[in-house]
Amino acid sequence: MNYNQNKKIAQITPKTLIIGVDIAKFKHVARxxxxxxxxxxxxxxxxxxxxxxxxxxxxxxxxxxxxxxxxVIVGMEQRARLLN
Incomplete structure (x- = not known):
């Protein structure tokens, strides 16, 4: 692991809420x-x-x-096919 990756991981504590968002064209889902x-x-x-x-x-x-x-850390991933 490099320094930047370790630094990012160190930001996550037991008091961190992590939200993953599945991006869609009209309706998104967060978990x-x-x-x-x-x-x-x-x-x-x-x-x-x-x-x-x-x-x-x-x-x-x-x-x-x-x-x-x-x-809170929110991660969203775009879908390339939505860009067209």
């Missing part, structure tokens, strides 16, 4: 997990609109409060 990679809670389905992202943000904040987590 929460803890620092060990264990999923918990229900997935969040949200549309590709301002209101949809507001819904996603509120969902994240509620999860952070319910799980007493003080930081």
């Amino acid at each position: 929460p997990q803890d620092f060990r990679g264990l999923e918990f809670g229900s997935p969040c389905y949200f549309e590709n609109t301002k209101e949809g992202f507001r819904h996603f943000l509120m969902w994240v904040l509620q999860l952070m409060q319910a799980q007493t987590m003080n930081q």
